[in-house]
Amino acid sequence: MATMVTSTKTTRKTSPGGGPKIPGRNGNGSKRHDGFPNPDLHANRYRIGMWVGLASVAMMFTSLSSAYIVRSASSNDWIALPMPRVLLASTALILSSSATLEVARRKLKAALSGPYSQWLFVTVVLGIAFLGLQIVAWRQLARQGIYVASNPHSSFFYLLTGAHAVHLIGGLLGLTFLWLRSRRQEIAQALMAKRRAATDAVTIYWHFMDALWIYLFLLLFLWR
Amino acid sequence: MAETHEGAHEGVHRHPAPTGFIRKYIFSLDHKVIGIQYIMLALAAVIVGMIMSLLMRLNLSWPGTHWPVLETLFPTGAPGGIMNPEFYLSLVTMHGTIMVFFVLTTAPQGGFGNYFLPIQIGAEDMAFPVLNMMSFWVTFVGFIVILLAIVVEGNHAIGEWFGATLGTSFAGGSGTVGPIGGWTGYAPLSALGKIAGPGQGAGMNLWVMSIAIFCIGSLLGALNFITTLLNMRTKGMSLMRMPLTCWAWFTTAVLALLSFPVLLGGGILLLLDRIAHTSFFIPGGLYLTGVLSGTSSNFPLHTGGSPILWQHLFWFFGHPEVYIAILPGMGATSHILATFARKPVFGYRAMVFAIFAIGLLGFFVWGHHMFISGMSPYSAIAFSVLTLSIGVPSAVKTFNWIGTLWGSRIRFTTAMLFALGFVSLFVAGGITGLILGQSSLDLPMHDTYIVTAHFHLVMGVASIFGMFAATYFWFPKMFGRLMNETIGKIHFWVTFVGVYAIFMPMHVMGLVGMPRRYSQFTEYAFLANTHSLVLFVSVAAIITIGVQFLFYFNVFWSMFKGEKAGDNPWEATTLEWNTTTPPPHDNFAGVLPTVHHGPYEFAVPGAPRDYVMQTDVDVEVPSGNGHNGHKH
Numbered sequence: 001m002a003t004m005v006t007s008t009k010t011t012r013k014t015s016p017g018g019g020p021k022i023p024g025r026n027g028n029g030s031k032r033h034d035g036f037p038n039p040d041l042h043a044n045r046y047r048i049g050m051w052v053g054l055a056s057v058a059m060m061f062t063s064l065s066s067a068y069i070v071r072s073a074s075s076n077d078w079i080a081l082p083m084p085r086v087l088l089a090s091t092a093l094i095l096s097s098s099a100t101l102e103v104a105r106r107k108l109k110a111a112l113s114g115p116y117s118q119w120l121f122v123t124v125v126l127g128i129a130f131l132g133l134q135i136v137a138w139r140q141l142a143r144q145g146i147y148v149a150s151n152p153h154s155s156f157f158y159l160l161t162g163a164h165a166v167h168l169i170g171g172l173l174g175l176t177f178l179w180l181r182s183r184r185q186e187i188a189q190a191l192m193a194k195r196r197a198a199t200d201a202v203t204i205y206w207h208f209m210d211a212l213w214i215y216l217f218l219l220l221f222l223w224r
Numbered sequence: 225m226a227e228t229h230e231g232a233h234e235g236v237h238r239h240p241a242p243t244g245f246i247r248k249y250i251f252s253l254d255h256k257v258i259g260i261q262y263i264m265l266a267l268a269a270v271i272v273g274m275i276m277s278l279l280m281r282l283n284l285s286w287p288g289t290h291w292p293v294l295e296t297l298f299p300t301g302a303p304g305g306i307m308n309p310e311f312y313l314s315l316v317t318m319h320g321t322i323m324v325f326f327v328l329t330t331a332p333q334g335g336f337g338n339y340f341l342p343i344q345i346g347a348e349d350m351a352f353p354v355l356n357m358m359s360f361w362v363t364f365v366g367f368i369v370i371l372l373a374i375v376v377e378g379n380h381a382i383g384e385w386f387g388a389t390l391g392t393s394f395a396g397g398s399g400t401v402g403p404i405g406g407w408t409g410y411a412p413l414s415a416l417g418k419i420a421g422p423g424q425g426a427g428m429n430l431w432v433m434s435i436a437i438f439c440i441g442s443l444l445g446a447l448n449f450i451t452t453l454l455n456m457r458t459k460g461m462s463l464m465r466m467p468l469t470c471w472a473w474f475t476t477a478v479l480a481l482l483s484f485p486v487l488l489g490g491g492i493l494l495l496l497d498r499i500a501h502t503s504f505f506i507p508g509g510l511y512l513t514g515v516l517s518g519t520s521s522n523f524p525l526h527t528g529g530s531p532i533l534w535q536h537l538f539w540f541f542g543h544p545e546v547y548i549a550i551l552p553g554m555g556a557t558s559h560i561l562a563t564f565a566r567k568p569v570f571g572y573r574a575m576v577f578a579i580f581a582i583g584l585l586g587f588f589v590w591g592h593h594m595f596i597s598g599m600s601p602y603s604a605i606a607f608s609v610l611t612l613s614i615g616v617p618s619a620v621k622t623f624n625w626i627g628t629l630w631g632s633r634i635r636f637t638t639a640m641l642f643a644l645g646f647v648s649l650f651v652a653g654g655i656t657g658l659i660l661g662q663s664s665l666d667l668p669m670h671d672t673y674i675v676t677a678h679f680h681l682v683m684g685v686a687s688i689f690g691m692f693a694a695t696y697f698w699f700p701k702m703f704g705r706l707m708n709e710t711i712g713k714i715h716f717w718v719t720f721v722g723v724y725a726i727f728m729p730m731h732v733m734g735l736v737g738m739p740r741r742y743s744q745f746t747e748y749a750f751l752a753n754t755h756s757l758v759l760f761v762s763v764a765a766i767i768t769i770g771v772q773f774l775f776y777f778n779v780f781w782s783m784f785k786g787e788k789a790g791d792n793p794w795e796a797t798t799l800e801w802n803t804t805t806p807p808p809h810d811n812f813a814g815v816l817p818t819v820h821h822g823p824y825e826f827a828v829p830g831a832p833r834d835y836v837m838q839t840d841v842d843v844e845v846p847s848g849n850g851h852n853g854h855k856h
Contacts (some may be wrong), residue, residue, distance in 0.1 A: 045351040049451040056443050056485045063489035063537055071504060080574030099482075148500045152528065155502040159492070 004144050045195035050201040072224045079151040083221050084140045097126035097154040098210040105203045111144035127172045133220050174202040241809040253353035258360050259339030266331035276319040285762035287744045298380040299398025310422040312743035313613030314400035320407030325438050332552035336694045343800040344467050346458025346817050348810040351451040362441035370434035373402040376426040394419045400424030403431045405491040411505030411534040415497040415595025419523050432495050439488040443482050449477035460703035471576050477641040483544035490537030503529040546683045548588045553690020557643045561628050563796045564640035568824040570627030578617035580589025585614045593665045604663035607642045611661035638712030644691035645720050653681025677727045683721045700793050704805045705786030711778045720767030729757045769822040797837050
């Protein structure tokens with residue numbers, strides 16, 4: 001029994017290349033010091049922080065969705081909005097922006113900084129175009145005389161799309177920051193790990209915004 | 225140095241020690257400075273909250289008495305020196321809001337957590353120092369905005385003074401010190417705007433905005449705490465070697481991360497109801513002060529909203545919030561009890577799981593605040609059973625505290641006294657939770673003084689006792705000097721007896737049927753006999769508030785004149801006592817410590833001292849000692 005335990009310990013890898021990290025013998029507490037300080041682990045905080053932050057974003061949209069579901073069932077003043085067709089186009093845009101960002105992230109992983117920068121730029125453009133189409137959708141509804149206070153469905157439509165847009169602008173700032181940084185060619189190895197972590201974090205956020213939009217779209221126009 | 229790892233991890237502090245005053249003390253990135261900033265914010269906020277409670281007591285126990293000072297300060301809110309009910313209600317609201325958000329949430333978590341979590345896990349700073357600075361300053365802005373709610377209601381000395389300073393006038397205000405919705409801000413009262421009464425206009429808008437800002441600040445802080453704890457622990461600091469304080473701060477951060485967004489969502493909906501005239505929380509057909517909804521420009525049309533929806537959103541946050549207030553106190557108490565009982569924490573693992581169980585269950589019991597909202601009795605039973613089940617992990621903690629003390633030779637320092645006081649208050653206040661948690665018993669007791677007594681004892685005073693204990697315990701590490709023990713002991717005994725004298729009679733008042741939030745009870749025959757009790761409570765409150773200024777004096781006097789403390793004045797075991805006093809900018813002077821032992825290795829057989837520090841090498845700690853749950 002004792003030998004078995006020992007043998008598992010010796011075969012445990014402490015710094016695997018890529019993929020999820022295998023925890024050290026003592027939880028994270030021992031990982032940082034096996035050998036020299038590992039910049040990749042140090043940079044890991046960006047990924048962890050992003051997941052933790054997204055948990056809170058998810059909770060906020062959960063609270064708004066639960067309000068949506070309760071409010072839609074609680075009275076008879078609910079008038080379903082006509083779906084602005086332009087939202088289908090914006091959905092297509094944000095889906096493709098996720099794809100282009102994923103390409104960019106993989107280019108960075110393959111250490112191709114030129115294509116990385118270009119794909120990032122394409123993503124930023126697609127993101128801005130998505131925001132533009134959202135504004136078009138709002139204006140179309142306003143032209144039909146449907147405002148925030150018109151009825152509960154319109155209130156929730158403007159609120160949810162608006163809250164999503166605000167969060168998306170945060171993502172756009174992150175992408176723009178990455179793109180500006182990516183134009184600096186020569187960087188040190190330690191900074192490279194940091195850049196990869198930052199790119200991962202922004203990518204996670206952007207994919208989340210994408211999924212959140214699909215969810216909101218379905219909630220707004222298929223739930224009730 | 226044998227205690228540190230062989231130079232494997234040189235100082236990797238990502239920001240150099242600042243030199244200028246502004247970068248060092250105002251916009252600092254150092255978690256220690258930010259922690260002290262949070263504590264100072266709480267110390268300022270608690271004075272405001274305390275003065276408000278004092279004013280409320282004056283009005284309750286000496287009804288009809290003319291207070292010339294009130295007449296001068298608040299000519300509209302207290303005409304002739306007698307408060308009107310709206311003024312009293314605005315005091316209730318602001319006292320609750322300021323105490324819950326800016327004292328009970330900031331000091332335990334933002335203050336002590338910020339200062340000691342990174343040191344106790346052996347990190348050089350928080351994971352995101354800039355975010356940490358932002359979370360404090362966002363919280364600070366939230367505090368300023370809630371104070372502005374006092375100012376904009378104007379028509380009193382404070383409003384006039386600020387008005388003169390800013391070159392405007394708030395004479396159009398209602399003369400209250402803020403909105404009158406209570407800290408829970410129930411809709412539709414809070415959602416209607418100015419037409420709903422004094423303080424419901426600009427004051428209420430600022431109240432909602434302040435809370436939304438506070439939510440954002442807390443979220444940034446929680447994100448930082450969680451990431452720091454997960455990613456920044458030093459070598460050997462496995463999860464089960466962390467001090468219980470770290471577990472408590474971590475759980476608190478998780479609660480904050482998941483509950484504040486819900487309040488933020490609710491706050492946005494409330495603000496839209498108020499500003500954009502939506503109807504999330506406002507039902508149709510409301511008739512207020514002679515105006516029907518939709519027939520006047522200052523009372524636009526509202527239809528179909530659900531006031532209960534606000535209650536759900538609020539209490540989904542509100543219940544975890546009470547654990548956000550008290551869990552850090554539980555952590556500090558466990559830590560301090562073990563240190564001064566010179567024994568390992570009894571059942572360390574059970575304590576960790578109990579903290580998590582309390583945090584988890586805290587998310588499923590919000591309905592017990594809403595038993596009288598007309599909810600289905602089946603839901604009420606579910607909420608009731610879940611609520612009572614929190615008694616189990618709470619009892620685990622209490623018995624383990626007693627187990628830690630059992631048979632020990634206690635060192636009765638002021639910190640220890642306050643930690644013992646915490647246990648006492650937690651039990652005394654928690655026991656009524658089991659009564660109020662049963663829907664059938666809650667129906668008659670809801671909104672009476674027994675609720676006031678319950679939550680003040682368990683969430684208010686117990687948490688504050690945890691923070692007092694933490695202050696007396698960690699002050700020497702933070703400022704390099706010990707606090708005065710004589711003043712400290714006077715402070716403890718008067719406060720301890722005082723809070724019981726304040727809140728025990730309130731249970732009786734509640735059983736008699738005295739309702740919360742009423743400004744006076746002179747008109748109710750069935751409450752005539754309680755007046756002497758009301759008077760007793762007020763006298764106790766005045767004495768207890770008075771003695772808190774001894775504490776303030778002790779803090780600021782000891783900072784400069786206190787007895788010099790060494791690096792480890794309490795002979796404690798955890799990492800903060802392993803570094804110099806006060807800790808250097810990167811906490812460990814460039815070389816992070818390596819941890820070899822659990823956090824509470826006191827009275828280890830065969831060890832050279834009666835305690836083994838977490839970094840000590842060449843000491844064999846038998847596996848039965850400490851936190852493996854064995855008897856010893």
